[in-house]
Amino acid sequence: MSDMKTAHCTPPKVVHKPLKVVNIGLQSFTESLRSQGVQVVQVNWRPPVNRDPEIDTLLEDLL
Amino acid sequence: MSVQKTFVQRNRYADSVTLMGIADRVKRSCGVDLVEVQMGTPANLEVLRGLGFKFSDGTGSGDLIVAIEAKDEAALETAYGQVVDRLDHKGTAQEDGASFNTLEEAGSEAADCDLCLISLPGEYAAAEAEKAINMGLDVFIFSDNVSLEEELHLKRLGEEKDVLVMGPDCGVGLLGGVALATGSIVGSGPVGIVAASGSGAQEVACIVEKAGSGVSALIGTGGRDLYPQIGGISMLKGMKRLAADPATEVIVLVSKLADRAVMENVLDAADKIEDKPVIAVFLGSDDELFAAHRVIPAFSLEAAALQAVKAATGRETDFGYTTAEIDEIVRRETAKYAEGQKYLRGIYCGGTFAEESLIHFHKSCPDIGLFCNLKTPYAKQLADPRKSVGHTLVDMGSEDFTRESPHPVFDLEQRLKRFRQEVEDSEVAVILLDFITGPGVNEDPITPFTEACAEALARRNGALTMIAAVCGSENDPQDVGTRERELREAGVIVTASNYQSTRLASAFLKALS
Numbered sequence: 001m002s003d004m005k006t007a008h009c010t011p012p013k014v015v016h017k018p019l020k021v022v023n024i025g026l027q028s029f030t031e032s033l034r035s036q037g038v039q040v041v042q043v044n045w046r047p048p049v050n051r052d053p054e055i056d057t058l059l060e061d062l063l
Numbered sequence: 064m065s066v067q068k069t070f071v072q073r074n075r076y077a078d079s080v081t082l083m084g085i086a087d088r089v090k091r092s093c094g095v096d097l098v099e100v101q102m103g104t105p106a107n108l109e110v111l112r113g114l115g116f117k118f119s120d121g122t123g124s125g126d127l128i129v130a131i132e133a134k135d136e137a138a139l140e141t142a143y144g145q146v147v148d149r150l151d152h153k154g155t156a157q158e159d160g161a162s163f164n165t166l167e168e169a170g171s172e173a174a175d176c177d178l179c180l181i182s183l184p185g186e187y188a189a190a191e192a193e194k195a196i197n198m199g200l201d202v203f204i205f206s207d208n209v210s211l212e213e214e215l216h217l218k219r220l221g222e223e224k225d226v227l228v229m230g231p232d233c234g235v236g237l238l239g240g241v242a243l244a245t246g247s248i249v250g251s252g253p254v255g256i257v258a259a260s261g262s263g264a265q266e267v268a269c270i271v272e273k274a275g276s277g278v279s280a281l282i283g284t285g286g287r288d289l290y291p292q293i294g295g296i297s298m299l300k301g302m303k304r305l306a307a308d309p310a311t312e313v314i315v316l317v318s319k320l321a322d323r324a325v326m327e328n329v330l331d332a333a334d335k336i337e338d339k340p341v342i343a344v345f346l347g348s349d350d351e352l353f354a355a356h357r358v359i360p361a362f363s364l365e366a367a368a369l370q371a372v373k374a375a376t377g378r379e380t381d382f383g384y385t386t387a388e389i390d391e392i393v394r395r396e397t398a399k400y401a402e403g404q405k406y407l408r409g410i411y412c413g414g415t416f417a418e419e420s421l422i423h424f425h426k427s428c429p430d431i432g433l434f435c436n437l438k439t440p441y442a443k444q445l446a447d448p449r450k451s452v453g454h455t456l457v458d459m460g461s462e463d464f465t466r467e468s469p470h471p472v473f474d475l476e477q478r479l480k481r482f483r484q485e486v487e488d489s490e491v492a493v494i495l496l497d498f499i500t501g502p503g504v505n506e507d508p509i510t511p512f513t514e515a516c517a518e519a520l521a522r523r524n525g526a527l528t529m530i531a532a533v534c535g536s537e538n539d540p541q542d543v544g545t546r547e548r549e550l551r552e553a554g555v556i557v558t559a560s561n562y563q564s565t566r567l568a569s570a571f572l573k574a575l576s
Contacts, residue, residue: 019239022173024166024191025182025205027081028473029244032502033180035540036241036248041172042162045183045191046076047125 065096067132068139069116075127080473085149093142097132166194174198189213196220204230205244211292218296228297230285234261237281245472247501248538252277253375255311257301259288259318262413263364266534267317270368270560274380279311289321295329306336313340313375315367319418320347330356340374342367347422365562383563393570396528400492405575408485409456409495412471416497417458420565427569431576436463472504475511486519493528493571500535500543509546517553529555532564
């Protein structure tokens with residue numbers, strides 16, 4: 001019973017509270033969110049470096 | 064004689080929308096012939112080579128390419144200087160929040176957030192989404208090209224961690240009054256929306272606002288959520304959230320036609336929500352689907368929005384054209400046409416708008432022989448998506464077009480080019496357009512078309528009908544009211560919704576055949 005009561009009192013997540021967003025990707029989405037007064041943590045993601053398989057093999061041999 | 068030069072910045076990355084924005088601004092401010100700023104992917108390099116640009120050996124995906132064509136060396140160097148300046152200053156204004164290189168580095172700052180918005184290239188999106196879900200964050204995945212297997216894995220993990228997985232390929236959202244990704248800033252109110260269709264959800268939200276009500280939340284699920292492999296996991300969860308939300312009084316479910324068993328399952332779950340009316344629009348569905356359910360059916364996006372407003376406020380809304388008004392417009396316009404003007408061309412950026420129109424045309428004019436670039440039961444498929452045949456409707460937000468440049472809600476060039484191509488075709492009588500506004504899309508997606516429409520009408524001596532609907536909120540930064548007025552002043556028929564555009568276009572199709 002107490003569990004049910006607790007569950008019932010828990011406010012639904014992310015429907016109404018002021019949002020704080022972590023943005024990974026398009027910079028323009030961060031700008032859009034900030035223009036709406038949202039706190040944004042921006043992750044400046046970049047693609048992983050493509051490593052040459054030959055160099056990987058050489059490194060494995062060396063190490 | 065102009066000069067061309069390519070500059071390569073090794074190991075530098077920025078997203079395609081940012082780069083497109085920089086190229087556009089520099090092109091406008093310097094008046095040079097051509098500025099392209101792109102990552103050196105094989106596809107981009109091929110396009111640039113086709114334009115005559117050359118690259119040193121070893122130029123690749125990890126390099127940023129600046130390709131400029133200008134009247135002389137001085138203009139070229141000035142333009143390059145501006146590109147570099149803009150690249151160096153992009154996103155450095157971090158006074159409103161922190162900036163990190165990875166989600167792991169963001170650590171407790173990220174964990175303190177409510178939501179993680181991901182718009183990476185598809186092959187990298189799932190890995191970042193998984194990290195965010197494991198941190199307990201709701202995730203909104205804008206990226207497409209994420210496999211169904213990855214989607215299922217993420218959504219199951221989301222269930223385990225009790226977080227909502229919106230997407231992949233989720234275009235719009237509205238949470239806590241905040242427009243996410245390409246969504247509109249629709250005012251608050253009692254209508255909650257869960258949608259497997261981005262532009263469809265946005266249309267419902269904007270019509271709810273136009274009809275004098277507002278939206279409590281718009282939860283996107285991604286277009287494949289109602290596939291049998293996924294089973295509507297996010298739609299069921301979104302519905303549950305809205306059912307528990309005290310500010311939501313009415314729930315609207317929006318999707319294209321999906322797997323029958325999944326739709327039935329979603330409707331079964333909706334039937335169990337006893338204290339809130341649920342309205343569902345599954346575009347292309349029939350009455351029979353709803354026969355055994357309490358859910359209120361709607362068969363257009365506009366009807367779903369108006370049903371929701373009625374359920375929330377008890378108010379009926381007088382919306383759109385009367386049949387007499389449509390007849391009058393068609394009579395007035397067709398009287399101007401020259402001999403041989405007989406075709407309709409729809410140039411859409413909203414996928415669900417294209418679908419809604421195709422369904423309506425298929426139903427109301429089954430014998431007209433409509434063409435579309437999409438593989439759909441409602442039209443024949445174009446042999447070449449870039450070339451219209453007879454009555455044609457193209458979805459320029461589809462992969463046929465987005466492989467080469469950003470989606471048309473960001474980059475207007477391809478759609479403007481297609482518009483001009485259709486205007487050149489003397490057999491074209493009617494052009495159908497949609498526009499989408501919001502803080503996350505192009506800062507002015509309408510004015511360049513307004514100008515192009517005015518030019519087109521002058522070129523055709525007034526004998527061309529252009530119909531447009533704007534899907535947007537009065538709160539969006541583009542100033543929708545002014546843009547609509549300017550479109551009207553340019554001679555465009557601006558309708559209240561895509562459904563109204565479609566009704567009108569349908570009457571033209573009948574008159575032209």
